[in-house]
Amino acid sequence: MELLKNKILNEGEVYEGNILKVDCFLNHQIDCVFLSEVGKEFHRLFKGMGVNKVLTIEASGIAIGAFVAQEFECPLVFAKKTKTKNIAGDVYTTPVESFTHGTTYDIMISKRFLGEGDKVLIVDDFLAVGNALRGLIKLVKDSGAELVGCGTVIEKGYQHGGDKLRDEGIKVESLAIVESMNHETGEIIFR
């Protein structure tokens, strides 16, 4: 998606430790006019496949998921990272290791919102080693729903999480795949 690549080149910042900072338009301040276009692009990539539920994970995935679900005219469900008083009853849950933060957290979805008959498109902001996506995929499988595929806005190609998922037969579409970054020069090369 050229619009995204241009935004990454113009507004993204590269930091030591393989950090690509795009919090000015994607995950802290959010450019909603741009995200509308992201929603339309994912709709183009996954339309005609019967998607009737979009699944993501809090917090950065929610705005993206909202615009994707708007295009599919279907509900968005977001997995929660912490147990709250307001989730009653049974949940699907699985641990996810955070590569970025070096911690493990549990994600959970109420069983009322995912199950047989659902055809699920998973979306998220970043795909690196793929731990968050694998956690979400496990919840989809545990629930008896059908996974249509995964859409991520930015994939860090050099961490190969997306390649491994594709090798396993999962349809993974990323709107930009970063092949390499150099924090000294700020250079970003796309696949």
Next chain:
Amino acid sequence: MELLKNKILNEGEVYEGNILKVDCFLNHQIDCVFLSEVGKEFHRLFKGMGVNKVLTIEASGIAIGAFVAQEFECPLVFAKKTKTKNIAGDVYTTPVESFTHGTTYDIMISKRFLGEGDKVLIVDDFLAVGNALRGLIKLVKDSGAELVGCGTVIEKGYQHGGDKLRDEGIKVESLAIVESMNHETGEIIFR
């Protein structure tokens, strides 16, 4: 907003401890077609006031904020509840006491995304005692931005947080104000 009141009556559930559960359409599973209408309604209520930034708090506020910001064609910024590696540099921060969970947490916004010249509309899913809104209002004031007003989807009128803010001269618009709930009968009465 009649559409919202009908959804609360048809899909909401009342639990002991003043809990109104609307996680089937507002804050776990999200009805994005409905939230588009919520975005349009807040635009109607706050248009012509120069709003150039929508502010909310993770996680439940994000989807609502996204559809509001889409209508205003302006950025959404969401306050984070936890410090992450990816927020570098200076932040505006303040503690918020959670009435629901009985805990206190810090919220923060990068100073890069809020400041003088911004005319801010704060949105959130619920307004009860108003602690989260007050935290967000403090961040707006600390940043030198101008507060246009606050829009919440559901206000628990019997907890009077909204009334106190209005008494202080802040424009607070809630799309439904619950005056009383009865967890034994399930009855919900709107103001």
